[in-house]
Amino acid sequence: MRIALFFLVEGVAALVIGFAALFVSFDPVWSAELPQQAVLRPSDARSGSLLFKTDDGYRDALRLGVDVDLTVSGPTVRVRVTQIFRNPTKDWVEATYVYPLPAGGAVDTLKMVVGDRVVVGDIKERQQARAIYEQAKQNGQKAALTEQERPNIFTNSVANIGPGETVLVQIEYQEPVQQNGSEFSLRVPMVVGPRYNPRPVVQSVDLRADGNGWGTTDPVPDRDRISSEVLDPAQNAPVNPTNVTVHLNAGFPLGEVKSHFHQVRIESPDSTTRIVKLAEGPVPADRDFELTWKPAAEKAPSVGLFREHVGNSDYLLAFVTPPSVEQAQQKPLPREVIFVIDNSGSMGGTSIIQAKASLTYALARLQPTDRFNVIRFDDTMDTLFPAPVAANSANIGNATAFVSALQARGGTEMVPAMRAALSDTNHDDANYVRQVVFLTDGAIGNEQQLFETISALRGRSRVFMVGIGSAPNTYLMTRAAELGRGTFTHIGSVEQVDERMRGLFARLENPAVTNLSAKFSEATADLTPSALPDVYRDEPLVLAAKLDKLTGSVEIKGRIGDRPWSVTLPLANAAEGKGLSKLWARRKIADAEVARTTRQESPEDADKTILALALEHQLVTRLTSLVAVDKTPSRPEGEPLKLSELPLNLPAGWDFAKLFGERPSLPAVPGERRADGGDGKVQLAALKRSPVATQAPGTIQLPKTATDAELKMIAGVILLTVSLLLLVFNRRQTSPQ
Missing domain, CATH: 2.60.40 (Immunoglobulin-like)
Structure with a gap:
């Protein structure tokens, strides 16, 4: 009996030890002390959090909030943009954030708020400002740097944000109010859409005294500076919540005040003043904010x-x-109108619907005395007719069917399409006014190439840019229209197509x-x-x-x-x-x-x-930057500094798969001419890294741990086997008794 009891106790003990070994093998997953930066599961994230997938699991990321305060004083707008950088991690970090501003905005002020200290920035030559910032970063001092990448794309860098700290960076700029007839407006760009950057061109050049060499010309040498990670909205919650407040003092009695893409709450202190706020509080930074107002009287x-x-x-x-x-008082010349439509991948989603609806409307407005052609482009290009044709019902019907069949895909080779549109085979025909109507979101990084093309080839043509979508590249649109002696029209939704295209045709059909x-x-x-x-x-x-x-x-x-x-x-x-x-x-x-x-x-x-x-x-330009440095070092010597490049939302209405889910090389379509020269090699939206895409909930992996878990599991299995054998042996020994 004692022997049987001994074996029973020994078997139970072995069984307990075996189970314990199995539990110990998973111990680091939930009971080990957290490392310096907590490993998270997606279910642990709070609302508005952003998680990055790493080899150790998911990590909480630096957070950004934005507050935009606008004061309209008659013809001008003064804007204060406050970016709130919150560091919920246990690391010292440097944050960089690419963000848009109006192309005509004059950026002149930078302030950095650290606790109760306010550090005011200074304008320096760009290289000098960068050197001051890098030295401060190395010294462990908090510093902020504002740089212009394009007149409408800026980068803020903030160094040495400590664990759990919040740092505010505030910039201010001035811009004019826009006017169109009796309507006044302002626009707040809120997201930089991914840009298509044509690949560098390798060409033969004479680099050696004894012959030819090879050189590379990059149409977008700063491609890394204008690109940020883009979150797939299907797999990530929106980030960068933004609040907008407008203090509108028009200088005349106000009539209708309207926000076109956001729900707002409007207060009316008096007849000339309005206070406009977002109705639901902060919104994701995924589309431009547009506000328009009209005078109470009929005419501005x-x-x-x-x-x-x-x-x-x-x-x-x-x-x-x-x-x-009025047109009736004049004898307008007939027009030769060349329509160009962008059907690249960035136009996927609602943008291609708006563009096709706009072009269909424009075709229907042509007069029998006009002639026209249609060019479509992505990384390829196709011209509908060999030469401009009469605007009769048959040709317009063919063009309408052609436009209706377009689908968004591929890259954005805009320069060859503009070159084709400006190719004027009838330049000696003074009986026609030549106009180019170019519909695009402008999502390219090689704007300068486009400007040079217009400047060199415009001839008698006038270029009218139509910006499509929730976040168009307004710098490209306005500068291209200026160089082409035309205008820029923005269409941000399908509901705006009729109204905005009517306004455009009023310009096309009447004398300038x-x-x-x-x-x-x-x-x-x-x-x-x-x-x-x-x-x-x-x-x-x-x-x-x-x-x-x-x-x-x-x-x-x-x-x-x-x-x-x-x-x-x-x-x-x-x-x-x-x-x-x-x-x-x-x-x-x-x-x-x-x-x-x-x-x-x-x-x-x-x-x-x-x-x-x-x-x-004291303005930020391509050659100057604003830099602010806190004199007091804050990061302890020896503490590492991690770079955190904040991601952006995909602009509203864009199709993520069209941008990042397609093959970079597209098969040729019969009858198409390759815009890139025929080799079919296309670079889609060259970003610094692949877009952040968290795993689906069903495929979440546990953190990898540097332990002897496998050995413990094997030992546990062996002990379990031995314990079971002992139990069986014990039962055989005790059953007769």
């Missing part, structure tokens, strides 16, 4: 004149809307105001734009000037069709304005960039002009 003021005195100079901003001349000039009677003026553009129906002519004195008047002359037109404005009638010196300087910088593109100035002379203006007026 046709002339606005504003002044500001800074230093020893006076600055003037003038808005003048020429009177409309041409041969514009401005002359000051007494003051010496430095005027921008230096060459006044043509102005289309319902558009104001916007002038900015730096004056030595605010006396006399300015006379603006032009021609509307075949009729002369002029207006004289006494400068003494100008109202007080804010930030006009910044806007003047920003527009002078844009003039220098255009002169550089059109080769009216050498790159060296243009850069010298840009740098002088930027330093004098």
Whole structure:
């Protein structure tokens, strides 16, 4: 009996030890002390959290919140953007964030808030600012750096954010209010869409004294600077929550105030003022915010004149809307219209629907006396007719069917399509007005190549850009329209197609105001734009000037069709304005960039002009940056610093699979001509890394652990086997008794 009891106890003990060995083998998964940065499961994430997949599981990531506060004062908007960087990890991190701003915005202020300390940034030459930032980062000091990658793409870098810390980075910029007829508007870009960056071109060049060598020309040398990780909305919650508040002081009694893409709550303190807030609080940064307002009266003021005195100079901003001349009073020439539609992968989702609806509308508006053609492009290009054809019902029917069958896919080789559109085989035919209507989201990184193409080939053509989607590249659109002597129209939803296309055709079908000039009677003026553009129906002519004195008047002359037109404005009638010196300087910088593109100035002379203006007026440009450094070191010596590049949402309405799920090389379609030269090699949206995509819940892996788990499991199985054998043996020994 004692022997049997001994074996029984021994068997039970072995069984317990075996189970214990199995449990110990998984001990690091839930009972081990957490490492410096906690490993998380997706189910552990709080609302709005972002998890990164790593070899150790999922890690909580640096979080970003954005607050945008806009104050409209008559013709100008002052904007304060506060980016709140929160570090929930146990690491010291450096954060970088790529974000958009309006292309015409003059960025002039940077503040960094650390606890109760406010550090104000300084404008420096770009390389000097970067060197100051890198030294501060190395010293363990908190620092912030604001750099311009494009006039509408900026990067903020923040160094040495400690574990559990929150750092606020605040930038401010000035921009003009936009006007179209009786409607005024502002736009807040909220996300940078992924850009298609054409691959570098390898070409033969003479690099050696004895013969040929090979050189590489990259159309997007800064491709890494304008690209961020993009989250798949099907697998990730939205990030970067953004709050928007607008303090609208229009300067005249207000009528309708409307937000086109966000639900808002509007307060009305008085007849000329509105306070606009998001109705549901912060929203994901995945589409532009657009606000429009109209005067209570039927007609908006046709002339606005504003002044500001800074230093020893006076600055003037003038808005003048020429009177409309009805088409019936003129004898308009017939038109040759070349429609170009982008059907690349970035146009997937709702964008291609908007583009096709817009082009179908435009085809229906053609007159029997017009002629037209249609070009579609992705990384390939196809021209519908060999040459422009008459706008009869048969040709329009064929074109409508062609457009209806388009699908979004592939890369965005925009330059060959623009070159084809500007190819004017009928350039000697003065009986037709030639117009190019270009529909795209502008999601490319080689904007400069497109600008140079327009500048070199525009001839008698006028280029009208139609921006499609929730986050178009407005810098590309506005500059391309300026160089092409046309206009830019944005269509952000299918509901806007009819209204916005009607406005575009009012410009296409009616005479522009041409041969514009401005002359000051007494003051010496430095005027921008230096060459006044043509102005289309319902558009104001916007002038900015730096004056030595605010006396006399300015006379603006032009021609509307075949009729002369002029207006004289006494400068003494100008109202007080804010930030006009910044806007003047920003527009002078844009003039220098255009002169550089059109080769009216050498790159060296243009850069010298840009740098002088930027330093004098304290503006961020391609050549200058804002840097702020906290003098007190905060990161302990020896503590490592980790880089955290914050991801972006996919712009609303975009199709993630069209951008990142397709093959980078597409088969040729019969009858198509390859826009890339025929080899079919296409680079889709060259990002720094692959987009972040967390695993589906059913495939979550437990963290890998550097333990002897396998040996413990084997030992546990052996002990279990031995214990079972002992139990069987024990039963046989005790059964007779």
